[in-house]
Amino acid sequence: MSDSLKAQLIDAALPHVAFDGWSVATFDAAVEDAGVDPVVARAICPRGAVDLAVGFHLAGDKAMVAGLAGEDLDALRFRDRVARAVRLRLELCPDKEAVRRGTTLYALPHYAPTGSKLIWGTADAIWTALGDSSEDINWYSKRATLSAVYAATVLYWLGDESDGQAETWAFLDRRIDNVMQFEKAKGSFQKSPLGKLLESPLAGLSKIRRPNTTTGFPGRWS
Structure with a gap:
């Protein structure tokens, strides 16, 4: 029930976001318009419009995952699968201005952690949908790298x-x-004399494991 009510509030908020941003005025208008x-409404969204903005972003991630599930990606190179996922995430966005206003919201210092978490969550959703099976530090590096790519692409878009x-x-x-050039260079470095020299001092990184659950950030030691 709470999810459906939040979805109603988000839909009601979108026409107001272009004018008032994800603000108190938008939240109050959404509550009134949605009846x-x-x-x-406050019980569902304790932070008001901020929680609606978060819900709007998460709905986009969900739509992307559903869209990817309906596509045949097997014929694509892996880098093209990643590109397709990011592109689909943006193509399915129902309101570009709502995203623009969201970037403004998450640029505020007290909401920056929320914005960073959402971007990380999008990167995680993409890697998970594409079948990423990494269990070690690569689980983190993949998501960190894709988070940077996604954030830069959104700003350009x-x-x-x-x-x-x-x-x-x-x-x-x-x-x-x-990113692919960096990964290639990283692989070459690991095989180089200097890379082999640093292999032992950096061996502790191999003990880092992915979180047990989606709330287990930043990870655990084996």
Whole structure:
């Protein structure tokens, strides 16, 4: 019940976000437009419009995962699967201005941790949907790298006025190419004399394991 009411509030809030952002005014208007009891609305969203903004982002992640499940990605290279996931995440966004207002919200110091958590969650949703099976420190590095790519792509997308967002998709491809080049260089370094020399001092990193649950950040030691 609470999820459906929150979805109603988010839908009711979107027409107001373009004018008032994810603000108290937007939340109050959404409560009135949705016909939800204000006490119930506050119980569902203790932080008001901030919780609606979070719900809006999480709904986007859910739509992306569902969309990926319906696509045949087997014929694509893995880097292209990642690119497709990020692109789909943005293509399915129902309201670009709501995302723009969200970036403004999460730029505030007291909401920056919330924004960072959401970006990490999107990266995790993508890797999980693509079948990532890493159990060690690579679980973290993959998500950290993709978080940076996703955040940069969103900012570019918000200012992109090209036909069909073509410039954004080209930007995304370049960023993923950069990541692939880094991974290649990392592999070469590990095989180099210096890399082998540092292998023992860095051996402790091999003990890092992925979290047991999605709330187990940042991880555990084996």
